[in-house]
Amino acid sequence: MLPDELKFKLREMIAGAESPREKAIDVMFAIQELQGWMSDEAMVEAAELLGMTPLELEELATFYDYIYRSPVGRYVIKVCDSTVCWLQGHQRVIDYISSRLSIPMGGTSADGLFTLLPVCCIGYCDRAPAMVVNNRVFGNLTPEKIDRVLTQLAEKADFSGSE
Amino acid sequence: MPRLIIDEREIEVPEGTKVIDAAQRLGIVIPRFCYHEALGSVGACRMCAVKFLQGPFKGVQMSCMIDARDGMVVSTTDEEAVLFRKRVIELLMMNHPLDCPVCDEGGQCLLQDETVSGGHGRRRFRGPKRTYRDQYLGPYIKHEMNRCIHCYRCARFYQEFAGYRDLGPLRIGDRMYFGRFSDGSLESPFSGNLVDICPTGVYTDTTARFKLRRWELERSPSLCNQCSLGCNTAANAHHRGVMRVEARFNSEVNGYFLCDAGRFGFSYSNGGTGHRERPLSPRIAGAPASAHAALTAAREALDNIAAKYGPRAIAAAGSHRNSFESQCMLDLICRTRDWRGPVFFWGPEDRRKTLSAVEGLDGEIAVSMREIEKADFVIVVGADPLNEAPMGALALRQAARKNAPVVTIDPRPIFLPCGFEHFPAAPEKIERYLGMLVWKAVEKDAARFGKDAEEFCRYLAAECESCEPPAAMARLSQLLASCSRPAIICGTDVTLQTTPAFAADCVRLLRLAGKQAGLFFLLPGAGSFGSALLSGTDDKTFADLVEDIEAGRVRALVVGESDPFHHYPDRARLESAMSKLELLVAIDYFPSETVRRASFFYPSSTIFETGSTYINQEGRVQFAHPVHCGGVPIRGGEHPPRVYSDLVPGGDHLPAWKALWQIAGTPDKDAGPGGISPEKFIPAALPAFDGLKAGHGYPVDGPRLLTAKAGFQGKWERASADARTGPENPEAFELLMVEWMFGTSEFSAWSDSLDAAAAAPHMSMNSKDAARIGLCDGDTVSVELDGGAFEIVVSVSDRTAEGVLVIPRHHSFEWRKMKDSPARVSAEKIRKI
Amino acid sequence: MPFKYPLVLFQNRKPDRVATLDEYRESGGYEALEKFIGGGISPKEVIRLVTESGLLGRGGAGFPAGMKWAAVPDSSPFPRYLVANSDEMEPGTFKDRMLLHVDPHCVIEGMALAAYSFSGSKAFFFVRPSYESSAAILERELENARKAGFLGNRILGTDFSFDIVVHRSGGRYICGEASALLNAIMGKRPNPVKPPPYPTEKGLWEKPTVVNNVETLANVPHILRNGPEWFKSLSATEHGAGTKIYGISGRVSRPGAVELPIGTRLSEIIDLHCGGMASGSKFKACLPGGASTRFLTPEHYDIPMDFEDLKKIGNRLGTAAIMVFDQNTCLLGATLNLMEFFARESCGWCTPCREGLPYMRDLLWRIENGEGKEEFIPNLRMLCKQVWNSYCALAPGAAEPVISLLDFFEDEVRQHISEKGCPFHAKADH
Ligand SMILES: Cc1cc2nc3c(=O)[nH]c(=O)nc-3n(C[C@H](O)[C@H](O)[C@H](O)COP(=O)(O)O)c2cc1C
Ligand code: SF4
Numbered sequence A: 001m002l003p004d005e006l007k008f009k010l011r012e013m014i015a016g017a018e019s020p021r022e023k024a025i026d027v028m029f030a031i032q033e034l035q036g037w038m039s040d041e042a043m044v045e046a047a048e049l050l051g052m053t054p055l056e057l058e059e060l061a062t063f064y065d066y067i068y069r070s071p072v073g074r075y076v077i078k079v080c081d082s083t084v085c086w087l088q089g090h091q092r093v094i095d096y097i098s099s100r101l102s103i104p105m106g107g108t109s110a111d112g113l114f115t116l117l118p119v120c121c122i123g124y125c126d127r128a129p130a131m132v133v134n135n136r137v138f139g140n141l142t143p144e145k146i147d148r149v150l151t152q153l154a155e156k157a158d159f160s161g162s163e
Numbered sequence B: 001m002p003r004l005i006i007d008e009r010e011i012e013v014p015e016g017t018k019v020i021d022a023a024q025r026l027g028i029v030i031p032r033f034c035y036h037e038a039l040g041s042v043g044a045c046r047m048c049a050v051k052f053l054q055g056p057f058k059g060v061q062m063s064c065m066i067d068a069r070d071g072m073v074v075s076t077t078d079e080e081a082v083l084f085r086k087r088v089i090e091l092l093m094m095n096h097p098l099d100c101p102v103c104d105e106g107g108q109c110l111l112q113d114e115t116v117s118g119g120h121g122r123r124r125f126r127g128p129k130r131t132y133r134d135q136y137l138g139p140y141i142k143h144e145m146n147r148c149i150h151c152y153r154c155a156r157f158y159q160e161f162a163g164y165r166d167l168g169p170l171r172i173g174d175r176m177y178f179g180r181f182s183d184g185s186l187e188s189p190f191s192g193n194l195v196d197i198c199p200t201g202v203y204t205d206t207t208a209r210f211k212l213r214r215w216e217l218e219r220s221p222s223l224c225n226q227c228s229l230g231c232n233t234a235a236n237a238h239h240r241g242v243m244r245v246e247a248r249f250n251s252e253v254n255g256y257f258l259c260d261a262g263r264f265g266f267s268y269s270n271g272g273t274g275h276r277e278r279p280l281s282p283r284i285a286g287a288p289a290s291a292h293a294a295l296t297a298a299r300e301a302l303d304n305i306a307a308k309y310g311p312r313a314i315a316a317a318g319s320h321r322n323s324f325e326s327q328c329m330l331d332l333i334c335r336t337r338d339w340r341g342p343v344f345f346w347g348p349e350d351r352r353k354t355l356s357a358v359e360g361l362d363g364e365i366a367v368s369m370r371e372i373e374k375a376d377f378v379i380v381v382g383a384d385p386l387n388e389a390p391m392g393a394l395a396l397r398q399a400a401r402k403n404a405p406v407v408t409i410d411p412r413p414i415f416l417p418c419g420f421e422h423f424p425a426a427p428e429k430i431e432r433y434l435g436m437l438v439w440k441a442v443e444k445d446a447a448r449f450g451k452d453a454e455e456f457c458r459y460l461a462a463e464c465e466s467c468e469p470p471a472a473m474a475r476l477s478q479l480l481a482s483c484s485r486p487a488i489i490c491g492t493d494v495t496l497q498t499t500p501a502f503a504a505d506c507v508r509l510l511r512l513a514g515k516q517a518g519l520f521f522l523l524p525g526a527g528s529f530g531s532a533l534l535s536g537t538d539d540k541t542f543a544d545l546v547e548d549i550e551a552g553r554v555r556a557l558v559v560g561e562s563d564p565f566h567h568y569p570d571r572a573r574l575e576s577a578m579s580k581l582e583l584l585v586a587i588d589y590f591p592s593e594t595v596r597r598a599s600f601f602y603p604s605s606t607i608f609e610t611g612s613t614y615i616n617q618e619g620r621v622q623f624a625h626p627v628h629c630g631g632v633p634i635r636g637g638e639h640p641p642r643v644y645s646d647l648v649p650g651g652d653h654l655p656a657w658k659a660l661w662q663i664a665g666t667p668d669k670d671a672g673p674g675g676i677s678p679e680k681f682i683p684a685a686l687p688a689f690d691g692l693k694a695g696h697g698y699p700v701d702g703p704r705l706l707t708a709k710a711g712f713q714g715k716w717e718r719a720s721a722d723a724r725t726g727p728e729n730p731e732a733f734e735l736l737m738v739e740w741m742f743g744t745s746e747f748s749a750w751s752d753s754l755d756a757a758a759a760a761p762h763m764s765m766n767s768k769d770a771a772r773i774g775l776c777d778g779d780t781v782s783v784e785l786d787g788g789a790f791e792i793v794v795s796v797s798d799r800t801a802e803g804v805l806v807i808p809r810h811h812s813f814e815w816r817k818m819k820d821s822p823a824r825v826s827a828e829k830i831r832k833i
Numbered sequence C: 001m002p003f004k005y006p007l008v009l010f011q012n013r014k015p016d017r018v019a020t021l022d023e024y025r026e027s028g029g030y031e032a033l034e035k036f037i038g039g040g041i042s043p044k045e046v047i048r049l050v051t052e053s054g055l056l057g058r059g060g061a062g063f064p065a066g067m068k069w070a071a072v073p074d075s076s077p078f079p080r081y082l083v084a085n086s087d088e089m090e091p092g093t094f095k096d097r098m099l100l101h102v103d104p105h106c107v108i109e110g111m112a113l114a115a116y117s118f119s120g121s122k123a124f125f126f127v128r129p130s131y132e133s134s135a136a137i138l139e140r141e142l143e144n145a146r147k148a149g150f151l152g153n154r155i156l157g158t159d160f161s162f163d164i165v166v167h168r169s170g171g172r173y174i175c176g177e178a179s180a181l182l183n184a185i186m187g188k189r190p191n192p193v194k195p196p197p198y199p200t201e202k203g204l205w206e207k208p209t210v211v212n213n214v215e216t217l218a219n220v221p222h223i224l225r226n227g228p229e230w231f232k233s234l235s236a237t238e239h240g241a242g243t244k245i246y247g248i249s250g251r252v253s254r255p256g257a258v259e260l261p262i263g264t265r266l267s268e269i270i271d272l273h274c275g276g277m278a279s280g281s282k283f284k285a286c287l288p289g290g291a292s293t294r295f296l297t298p299e300h301y302d303i304p305m306d307f308e309d310l311k312k313i314g315n316r317l318g319t320a321a322i323m324v325f326d327q328n329t330c331l332l333g334a335t336l337n338l339m340e341f342f343a344r345e346s347c348g349w350c351t352p353c354r355e356g357l358p359y360m361r362d363l364l365w366r367i368e369n370g371e372g373k374e375e376f377i378p379n380l381r382m383l384c385k386q387v388w389n390s391y392c393a394l395a396p397g398a399a400e401p402v403i404s405l406l407d408f409f410e411d412e413v414r415q416h417i418s419e420k421g422c423p424f425h426a427k428a429d430h
């Protein structure tokens, strides 16, 4: 069940749109911010708020890359695997994170903190190799920098904004 | 009209014709997957590529996306185009499983055809094939996603065309999936069309699965006789059983599609399918007998009755289920033998409504389903299209998709798969609302409508004066005033007797106001139009027969494809009347109560085994060809009979009309059993039939049997005066017995395949009414009628009219406990349990 | 960093922060809005000036901006919408993000003026998820612009009302395609839709809608303030107009975004403005305009980087995202990586793209991994040709690197086949 507070906020957000469906992504993002991913129950409730059927919302949820329909860790680490990052050694970044967190690509760390996923170009090619963690982008990645970021994230419960 | 050249042949086509259709007119079928005439072009599959050599487009382009234009020169056989199409097939086959041998689509698969004709035979792609998890989609449709070629037809049909929202495209790229949010029955009662429309075997017909191959089937053009619309079907039979029913294109009637009741409701016709055994053997006093023995014995018994009491002691009853042949035969027999009847209607209300609908319709105002699709304003009065004539609801949706406003005026909590405005109205209010809506739209022009319409206008004006219209009505009247092709869909089940004529007059008024207004009635059954045509002479209905039996005037009853026990609202009275009969002769294909009680029973053949004519609710005469000869299906390892016989086991049946002719005896000796034919006896009963197909006689398929122009009916004068006499207790609820798409019809009662989709019955009532008597949604109540009580769950909504209780004539419970019909129930007779 | 050319879009660039509203105004910001909207100059005049300036769309297709606005019929219904396309998911491209992080008000003013030209009343700023920081900046600055009276009801007391909302995408490349973008905003599945009707007639909710790239819009205030002649004079070539933000990435010393006269030579961009090639690197090839352009070889190292000149050599300026590869890069590997991207991002609507791109990916993968066969090459060539008949421009774009790989580096591809593996693999340490 979504908390009433959130539902209230979402209803308000939806009321401000040209048509309710327009807010489908925002609604799912807001729910993910709170619960990490879109569970079946969350889908049903979100669809109802949006005046959509669960299937109609699923059509969108499964289309997009940043909507998660299976559980993810608190931080979703998405390492860019497109051309420039590829050129600048994205595989080393993946291998490093993978071994540091002892998870394969697609896995979630035992403590439930991190999920590792690939992502296509995130528009930080000038700082390749780069990754995006939840909303925040980290570029010019080196093992040291990755260490720093992961430690910080593990320590800090909450964060937002960008580098 | 653009002229173009396709493959060196010239053709002129109407403006807006796609090149793919232009080619088809020349008999050139350009391969396609995503394109479908009913769904339009979306350019997704890229299979219809052709080369444009001259004209505004050049090079290889999709023929489904380009309108034919003057000066185009198109080649479908150009090497580059052929190569491209071949590549599309190769791409589609990269992931397609090679499971044709176990796929039910095999043999009628567009993908198979185009793979073979395109010459793709070897898979160059060496990667793995993608696989999906399938979903459970309910009792009718089996899902096999691996076979999908992503043409989007299913989603476009399901969501856009049919208006349901639980099946669609999921995911992205080559991971695309077509399915539901989670496993579960498809919500659309048009889901069977997925089987026809999917170009591969993703959706197959569960009821037919693994039983047959296309080429093993006997196929015939047939009809659906489950409601009054007369949708065209293709029946498929194999080894003396109907295996499946598909939609058959008819541009005026059902287009490309069918409803699920029509598609899956054939299992009653197959003997040997479990507990609902179709009675295939003639019976004398319940014991099996040969056909000859049963028919002779029945004839002799009837002769005895006639000798003893006179021929008027014999009565004949048919029904809305009869083919027109059976109806005409009943008519012929009664006329020539002086039997009572035939009666086709259950009561006077029922009869008058159908008759006034048929009389009120003329060739000018009657519209087909196709024309409903083109209407720009639709008013639905006293009709529940989705339940009473499902494909009508689909036609309505097409109008709504083109922004036609749809208004429903009905006591039931109507649902339609499109946007519409519902005015809950008890039956006696329907005419008033309709009158207001129409009058306010035409009022300003009324002065020039002329004499015929004068009184009607005056009446409407007075009605409008007398009461406040519901909010929103004024706005809708304005929209109605500005439209040009409005249509009224009028039902005949819950309406007053006067409503059909009133609706017809409203249409005429709209026509006087310069609109191409049309009228579309829904009738009780596939044979209703025919019954009405033959019911002119005496005013009798089955209700009168019951009295005649009770009074001893009738001693013998011949029932042809009719089950009074299913329809008659007072079961106890019917039972006692029937037990008074000295002789009950039943001819039918259902194992009905009437059949069970019959002294003589003769099994008649179904629509699938006999050529049958049906006249649909717009007066269209159509013919269903037999698809097989019937008999016990050879299936399931039943051992063949060991006794030698040249008869087909279980094949000892005749069309009802032939059986009727035989039991009635042959007064003129020339006409032996073979000496009578529908070609002669149909026009004898209905001379107009002859004119339909000058010189070609019988069968007739297609034309409409309507008078040229009927004129104002004028019955509206009685509209309020004739309304049901006020109840003694004005607080009492009016009990409205209604049809559901699944669960109420005789077909539904005897087809296990339809049972699967039938929901549990519930009683709908208005929320204010419910609050007044302390009921909540979901409560179970006991409703006490004069003849006893029944229990039912309550469904509360403010979309149900006040003052009515809406109950389906569901076969899962005994509702036939009404001494009067329509019945009224006072609040204290409804107890919460 | 000293540049010898005048900066327009980047004139307020700060090393570590976003320019404020005040800073933007000091540099002449919102003057055009005051003059044209505040001064009630006819919207047609805005269109005329922008058309005359020769401003071509910066989203990739290079469509004249003024002409697009003029395509909204005078008689068409209201409300009319503007969409600023900041999806920017084309690999290599990051210029729109830079713009937002440098001078957001320049984009805001440009949007107001563009909308004014066709009487648009509402704009959607469509932004991808990894640009959440840009979205946040914009939302903050929109509020400031509203407070200053440049947005909202009755702007500067005139009859013109206009506002902007930020629309967050769920993240897919195809959302950047204009018609798919409109579906995305309306909460439908973002499949492209072929015109007619054109969005300028029936776009969002069947109402006229103009879609422009963020950089296109950012140029508008400057054009209106300084005139079309000035704008044309900014170009390094005769036929070009304005400046261009080039985003350079890959094997150069200083990757990043630079604003230069449109038509600046590639050699100058790399050697002068990016500090040359990275140490130890030699220019082998680049993709001059994002992932859906053709490999450009050393032969054209001196080419003026504008629409015309690249077209002449069969290439495209695209998004002017220059991805530079050096002698150690396996271009087959790079192409395979690009194909991974396109195959993953195909929307799945049409067959050649949905199935054809994974097919190409499979062939490229097999060649790269030593399973290549001679016959793959003609097959790939044919596929490249055939995906041109896809529904939208994604798949033809995806074929560009492949076909140019075969055109210019066929030997390298063959070497993979004959050596049964990647010749760069041993030495590659990238
Ligand atoms: C697959 C695909 C992706 C695109 N992505 C973008 C994009 O991210 N940003 C953009 O401005 N234009 C993108 N475009 C181009 C748009 O369709 C459109 O032409 C552009 O936004 C118009 O703006 P302009 O006229 O200002 O250039 C893309 C086109 C295609 C075919
Ligand atoms: S399931 Fe059938 S109809 Fe639907 S997209 Fe796939 S192939 Fe087409």
Ligand code: SF4
Pocket: B224, B225, B226, B227, B228, B229, B230, B231, B254, B258, B259, B260, B261, B262, B263, B389, B390, B391, B392
């Ligand atoms: S709408 Fe009526 S006639 Fe048509 S298929 Fe359904 S039940 Fe049969």
Ligand code: SF4
Pocket: C174, C192, C345, C346, C347, C348, C349, C350, C351, C353, C354, C390, C391, C392, C393, C394, C395, C396
């Ligand atoms: S080319 Fe086809 S599948 Fe690919 S993105 Fe465009 S429409 Fe979608």
Ligand code: FES
Pocket: B031, B032, B033, B034, B035, B042, B043, B044, B045, B046, B047, B048, B049, B062, B063, B064, B065
């Ligand atoms: S039939 Fe034309 S693209 Fe599918």
